[in-house]
Amino acid sequence: MAEKQIDFDIPVDGSDLLESVQESVRACMQCGTCSGSCANSFAMDFTPRHLWRLAQLGETDEIFNSKTFYLCSACYYCTLRCPRGLKLTEAMSALKRLATARGIKRHRQSSKFYEIFIKTVERYGRVREMEFINRYFFSLKDPLLPLEFVSLGFNLMKKRKIPFQLPILKPVRDQNGKVKYFEGRFERLFRKVEELEAR
Amino acid sequence: MNYIYYPGCSLEATALEYNLSTQATMGALGAELTELKDWTCCGASAAEATSYLLSMVLAARNLALAEKMDSDADIMIPCSACYLNLRKVEDHVKQDKKLLDKINEALKEEGLEYKGGVRVRHLVDVLVNDFDPESIEPLVKNKLTGLRVATYYGCQALRPYVIYDDPEQPRSLEPLLLAVGAKVHPWEMGAKCCGAALMTTKKDVALELTGTILKAAQGADCIVTICPMCEMNLEAFQESISKTRGEDLRIPVLYLPQLIGLALGLSSEEIKLEMNLAMTDAFKTKIAG
Numbered sequence: 305m306a307e308k309q310i311d312f313d314i315p316v317d318g319s320d321l322l323e324s325v326q327e328s329v330r331a332c333m334q335c336g337t338c339s340g341s342c343a344n345s346f347a348m349d350f351t352p353r354h355l356w357r358l359a360q361l362g363e364t365d366e367i368f369n370s371k372t373f374y375l376c377s378a379c380y381y382c383t384l385r386c387p388r389g390l391k392l393t394e395a396m397s398a399l400k401r402l403a404t405a406r407g408i409k410r411h412r413q414s415s416k417f418y419e420i421f422i423k424t425v426e427r428y429g430r431v432r433e434m435e436f437i438n439r440y441f442f443s444l445k446d447p448l449l450p451l452e453f454v455s456l457g458f459n460l461m462k463k464r465k466i467p468f469q470l471p472i473l474k475p476v477r478d479q480n481g482k483v484k485y486f487e488g489r490f491e492r493l494f495r496k497v498e499e500l501e502a503r
Numbered sequence: 504m505n506y507i508y509y510p511g512c513s514l515e516a517t518a519l520e521y522n523l524s525t526q527a528t529m530g531a532l533g534a535e536l537t538e539l540k541d542w543t544c545c546g547a548s549a550a551e552a553t554s555y556l557l558s559m560v561l562a563a564r565n566l567a568l569a570e571k572m573d574s575d576a577d578i579m580i581p582c583s584a585c586y587l588n589l590r591k592v593e594d595h596v597k598q599d600k601k602l603l604d605k606i607n608e609a610l611k612e613e614g615l616e617y618k619g620g621v622r623v624r625h626l627v628d629v630l631v632n633d634f635d636p637e638s639i640e641p642l643v644k645n646k647l648t649g650l651r652v653a654t655y656y657g658c659q660a661l662r663p664y665v666i667y668d669d670p671e672q673p674r675s676l677e678p679l680l681l682a683v684g685a686k687v688h689p690w691e692m693g694a695k696c697c698g699a700a701l702m703t704t705k706k707d708v709a710l711e712l713t714g715t716i717l718k719a720a721q722g723a724d725c726i727v728t729i730c731p732m733c734e735m736n737l738e739a740f741q742e743s744i745s746k747t748r749g750e751d752l753r754i755p756v757l758y759l760p761q762l763i764g765l766a767l768g769l770s771s772e773e774i775k776l777e778m779n780l781a782m783t784d785a786f787k788t789k790i791a792g
Contacts, residue, residue, distance in 0.1 A: 377658075377701050378658070384662045384663055401554065417549070417703060417704050422549045425546070431544050463780065465516055465519055494557070496609045496612045500608060
C-alpha cells in the first residue's frame with residue numbers, strides 16, 4: 305500500500321480530486337502519529353488525524369470548512385513518520401488546490417497568497433518578491449494587515465534587498481504593428497499546462 | 504569540482520547575501536559554479552497549491568536547461584524549497600513515465616526536453632560530502648575559536664528525501680563547524696519548522712514556532728541557516744517576538760556560507776554581513792577576533 309502511486313494530477317473541479325485524497329489516506333489506521341508530529345496542530349480546528357478520518361468518511365463540507373490544511377507548512381514530519389507510508393503532506397497540498405479551485409471564501413487570504421504568487425511567476429518567469437507581496441496585500445483589501453510588515457519592508461529597503469526591476473513583458477502586436485497586449489513570460493506554458501490538465 | 508548553480512528567486516532579492524556568500528565561499532574552497540542560464544522559478548510552495556502538473560513543469564524546466572548544459576552534472580541549490588521542488592521532479596519521473604511525457608509535452612512550448620539526467624543536490628549535501636573537513640581545516644585563516652553556533656537545518660533540505668543526514672536529529676554540519684574552530688550549541692531545534700509561508704498568511708502561528716526556536720538558541724552566539732525562508736523568519740521578527748514574550752531573544756542569524764567564508768578569511772564585505780537583519784556589533788567584534 306505504501307508504495308502505491310497516488311495520482312494527484314486530476315482536474316481540480318471538485319469531487320474527483322477529493323476522491324484521490326480519500327484514496328491516498330484509505331490505509332490510515334488513525335494512530336495519530338501525524339498529529340503528534342505536526343508543528344502547527346496547536347492552531348488547527350481538526351488535527352491532521354481527524355482530517356484524514358473525515359476524508360475517509362467523505363465529509364467534504366467539514367473538510368473544506370476546516371482551516372487545517374492551510375495551516376500545513378509542508379515540514380514533512382508526518383510524511384516521514386507515518387507508519388503506513390502515506391504521502392500526507394502531498395494530500396494537504398491537494399486539499400489546498402481544491403479549496404483554491406472552489407474559491408471558498410473563508411480561505412481567501414491563503415488562496416490569494418498562492419494565486420498571486422503564481423501569477424507573478426507567469427508574468428516574469430521569476431518571483432519578484434516585492435511586487436508579489438504588494439499585490440497580495442492589495443488583493444486582501446485589508447488596510448491594517450500590511451501594517452504588520454511595514455517595518456520589515458523598511459528594513460529590507462535600508463539593507464538594499466529590494467532591487468529595482470523593469471517590466472519585461474513582451475508586446476504582442478496586430479498586423480499594423482499596434483500593441484494589442486503584453487504577454488507574460490510563461491503565458492503560453494501556463495495555458496499548455498491547463499490544456500494538458502483538462503484532458 | 505564543478506557544479507551548475509541554481510540560485511532561485513529569493514537569492515536575487517531578500518536573500519542576496521546567501522547568493523553572494525555561496526559564490527564567494529565555494530570559490531574559496533576551489534569549487535567552480537556555473538550559473539544555470541535563463542533559470543526560472545521552481546514553483547515554490549505556490550505551484551503545488553495551485554496545480555500539481557504546473558509544479559512539476561516549472562521545476563522540470565530548470566532541469567531541462569541544466570541537462571542541455573551538461574547531462575551528467577550536479578546542480579547545486581542553496582534554497583531548501585527550490586531544492587525540494589527540483590528533487591521531487593527527479594524522483595517522480597523515475598517512478599512515472601507518463602508524467603515525464605506530460606511534462607515534456609508542456610516543455611515543448613519552451614523548446615525544451617527533460618530526459619531525467621542531472622543530479623539535484625542541496626548546498627549542504629555538497630559541502631559535507633564533496634569536501635572533507637580535514638581538507639578544509641588547512642584553508643582556515645580566521646579560526647572561529649569559541650564561537651558557539653546553533654545549527655538550524657529546517658525542513659525541506661532534510662525531509663521527505665533522506666539523503667545526507669538524519670531527518671530528525673541532523674548533525675551533518677558539525678564536522679565542518681568544528682573544522683573551522685566553532686563550537687556546536689546543543690539543542691533539539693535543528694530540524695523543526697520555522698512556519699515557512701505561514702509568516703505571511705497565519706502570522707501568529709509562525710511567530711509561535713520561531714519564538715520557540717529563538718528561545719532554544721539562547722546561549723549560542725549565532726544561528727546558522729541553510730534556507731532563505733528560515734533565515735527571514737528567524738531574523739526579521741525578533742524584536743516583536745521579544746516584546747510579546749517579555750524577554751530579549753535577539754540573536755544574529757547567518758547563512759552557513761557566510762560563516763564558513765568568514766573562517767576562510769573572506770571579509771565581511773565579501774560575505775555581505777551588512778545585509779543580515781539581526782546583526783549586532785557585539786557579534787562583529789567577536790568574529791573579528
